[in-house]
Amino acid sequence: MRLVIKGGRIISPGDRIDYVGDILIENSRIKRVSRRPIDIKDALVVRPAVAKAMADKPGFTRRSSSEVGKSSKKADEIVLDAKGLVVAPGFIDIHVHFREPGREDAETIETGMKAAAAGGFTSVMTMPNTYPVNDTQSTTLFILQKAANIGLTHVFPAGAITRGMKGRTLAAIGEMAEAGIVAITDDGHCVMDGTIMRRALEYASDFGVRVVSHSEDTTLSAGGVMHEGFVSTRLGLPPIPQQAETVMVYRDISLSGLTGIPIHIAHVSTRESVELIRRAKDAGIKVTAEVTPHHLTLTDEAVEESDYDTSTKVNPPLRTQDDVDALIEGLLDGTIDAIATDHAPHTTTDKEQDYVAAPFGIVGLESAVPVCLDRVCAKRQVPLELLIQKFTTGPADALGLKKGRLAKGDVADITILDPAKDVTIDPAKFYSMGRNCPFGGWSLVGAPVCTIASGQIKTIDGRLV
Amino acid sequence: MRKDLLGIADLTLFEVSMILDLAESTKSISERTVKKVPTLRGRTIVNLFFEPSTRTRLSFEIAQKRLSADTVNFSVSDSSISKGETLVDTAKNLAAMNPSVVVIRHGAAGYPHRLAKLMDASVINAGDGFHEHPTQALLDLMTIREKKGEVKGLKVAILGDIARSRVAGSNILCLTKMGAEVTVMGPSSMLPLHVRRLGVNVAPNLKEAITGKDVVMVLRIQAERDEAPRFPSLREYNRYFGLKLEHLKYLKSDCIIMHPGPINRGVEIDPEVADGPLSVILDQVANGVAIRMAVLLLLLGGRSIYEVSD
Numbered sequence: 001m002r003l004v005i006k007g008g009r010i011i012s013p014g015d016r017i018d019y020v021g022d023i024l025i026e027n028s029r030i031k032r033v034s035r036r037p038i039d040i041k042d043a044l045v046v047r048p049a050v051a052k053a054m055a056d057k058p059g060f061t062r063r064s065s066s067e068v069g070k071s072s073k074k075a076d077e078i079v080l081d082a083k084g085l086v087v088a089p090g091f092i093d094i095h096v097h098f099r100e101p102g103r104e105d106a107e108t109i110e111t112g113m114k115a116a117a118a119g120g121f122t123s124v125m126t127m128p129n130t131y132p133v134n135d136t137q138s139t140t141l142f143i144l145q146k147a148a149n150i151g152l153t154h155v156f157p158a159g160a161i162t163r164g165m166k167g168r169t170l171a172a173i174g175e176m177a178e179a180g181i182v183a184i185t186d187d188g189h190c191v192m193d194g195t196i197m198r199r200a201l202e203y204a205s206d207f208g209v210r211v212v213s214h215s216e217d218t219t220l221s222a223g224g225v226m227h228e229g230f231v232s233t234r235l236g237l238p239p240i241p242q243q244a245e246t247v248m249v250y251r252d253i254s255l256s257g258l259t260g261i262p263i264h265i266a267h268v269s270t271r272e273s274v275e276l277i278r279r280a281k282d283a284g285i286k287v288t289a290e291v292t293p294h295h296l297t298l299t300d301e302a303v304e305e306s307d308y309d310t311s312t313k314v315n316p317p318l319r320t321q322d323d324v325d326a327l328i329e330g331l332l333d334g335t336i337d338a339i340a341t342d343h344a345p346h347t348t349t350d351k352e353q354d355y356v357a358a359p360f361g362i363v364g365l366e367s368a369v370p371v372c373l374d375r376v377c378a379k380r381q382v383p384l385e386l387l388i389q390k391f392t393t394g395p396a397d398a399l400g401l402k403k404g405r406l407a408k409g410d411v412a413d414i415t416i417l418d419p420a421k422d423v424t425i426d427p428a429k430f431y432s433m434g435r436n437c438p439f440g441g442w443s444l445v446g447a448p449v450c451t452i453a454s455g456q457i458k459t460i461d462g463r464l465v
Numbered sequence: 466m467r468k469d470l471l472g473i474a475d476l477t478l479f480e481v482s483m484i485l486d487l488a489e490s491t492k493s494i495s496e497r498t499v500k501k502v503p504t505l506r507g508r509t510i511v512n513l514f515f516e517p518s519t520r521t522r523l524s525f526e527i528a529q530k531r532l533s534a535d536t537v538n539f540s541v542s543d544s545s546i547s548k549g550e551t552l553v554d555t556a557k558n559l560a561a562m563n564p565s566v567v568v569i570r571h572g573a574a575g576y577p578h579r580l581a582k583l584m585d586a587s588v589i590n591a592g593d594g595f596h597e598h599p600t601q602a603l604l605d606l607m608t609i610r611e612k613k614g615e616v617k618g619l620k621v622a623i624l625g626d627i628a629r630s631r632v633a634g635s636n637i638l639c640l641t642k643m644g645a646e647v648t649v650m651g652p653s654s655m656l657p658l659h660v661r662r663l664g665v666n667v668a669p670n671l672k673e674a675i676t677g678k679d680v681v682m683v684l685r686i687q688a689e690r691d692e693a694p695r696f697p698s699l700r701e702y703n704r705y706f707g708l709k710l711e712h713l714k715y716l717k718s719d720c721i722i723m724h725p726g727p728i729n730r731g732v733e734i735d736p737e738v739a740d741g742p743l744s745v746i747l748d749q750v751a752n753g754v755a756i757r758m759a760v761l762l763l764l765l766g767g768r769s770i771y772e773v774s775d
Contacts, residue, residue, distance in 0.1 A: 228658055236594045237594060238595070307582070352553040353552055354575065
């Protein structure tokens, strides 16, 4: 099986590549990336519909989409015409919640993987807050087995730090590592006990497993549901002070400094956190950080503007414009390593409660890339190459994943973007079962148009092949 | 007129005066021997209270009955919310029964706002979370206007848990809208962030808060809602923040003292003050019925206004 991606602008920050050229994929691995044309004869030529030229046409110039991806012999040799498109290493989302096992009514591994592929992601790291919690080898194996059977994207499970994510005793970190977890986190909960967090860092390092911290002092967030500021005062909703995050970010950085072991801070949302991380990095502490698309683009005003729409309820909460600005600065200067969606699907039933009772969470897999291309790159002047880095080597290196590059012999994961494509976010059309998306109805420019995982075309124009 | 009364925030000055003017007429109904007009005959009104309430619910119900509406009361203990029904389902089910008005109190701010979007019936916010309690602010305004005439330029002190009082929330909006000068005072642990941005002064202590004021409004301390108490004890609250007899000397002689009820005697206000000559607490209660009648009439259509103001 051979696939050539032809004539696209290849941007791979991890390989210092940014030129128009071709990529040859053979037997699901990268064979060659070149400025010079790579041709294969008698191949099936396919092309993602470019918005302006081919609006509303099927995604292919010569064949219908249904013919690709099946085992027809002709599809063994494919040329993907990427002229005018941007070709990048497969995007990685290191923060997703796929609710399976336990809450298959909210999302399954399959629907989550479909959403990931449709959204331009070829690798995801799943959070362990399932039922049961992924705190043992058997749950890890279950997730990996399911994911392997579906095969749309790569799934890297994260295990829990503590048993049952209760914050008291360490989970089966070694055995889960053996089964295939890449990181541990009690995401959704903070390990409030500093000594347990320290022991987790130390113990996990023996197994090559990274620690991801959900940094939140819950004695400070104390029942709050939105960012504490003038908007929360006006709306009369219980507030969460930004210090709930920052004091814990400081603790976590400090523990990393003490032990010399890397720590990754999930969903950074405040200016003070960015400044703490920047200072820590300058001091040589091995801290990495991620930010979500919603924290980069929305503020607490969204709660008011939407009239208490629970799809704006998320933890950490949407902050202020000053925080948004600081997060953008953090992306630009490298303080923040990765963009991760914190894709958190909830059933409509759960989200149709009042603002206090509804669960925290926003789905992000199928909106993240358009939102970032338009509202982060175009509107905030973040260079496209940098954005791609935050979706590729940034997250990969933060967690030590061997992903995010286009080196010869790498598993061929590719995300193709059309920076000029007009899209309107329509949660009703998501592959994800979650509809809790505050970007619904947004008209944006730029979208993923093709996702290739392990050398196979998985999606064209945001739809599964 | 608008469909709903959700908060003071979105009311215009004109609407506020319209409600207050009409309330003067509706008040006279309550002073007659036969306290009933047929204006809302055949209209169904649902009173949906997810939080305990005696005064507000009673006041609404009396207002509704005096206008001849059919009223149905729901309280949290016998509603299906405790069985996990969502807001949207509640709205759909209510809408299916086609009431004219839903009066709602809920512990979550914004609940009435979302409910209102999902149904054709008029929704009246009878208190949502720490957000708004518009009819309370209107009845307070009516009381102030009765006692003081012009509201503009009046100096008003509001004392207590400013951060979590929807009475304070609506009153600050209402009084500043009407041009009064509002000063708040309470333990700092009970003031919201950016409180001054609400357009109020913050007094450092009780004495300064009440000196020279035309109106002193004391809020109820709701100690029962505290998981992390914001003051050491009720005794200490009373000692430093309660309005007591000894404070009367700082008050203007024509100052009025208000309280939304129910009173915690000896906590935020001492009995001698609550029952004293400056207190207008019972006038507030009387005006509550009048305001709620006026609001109901206005929401249910202009035609009713003329029928009642005969």
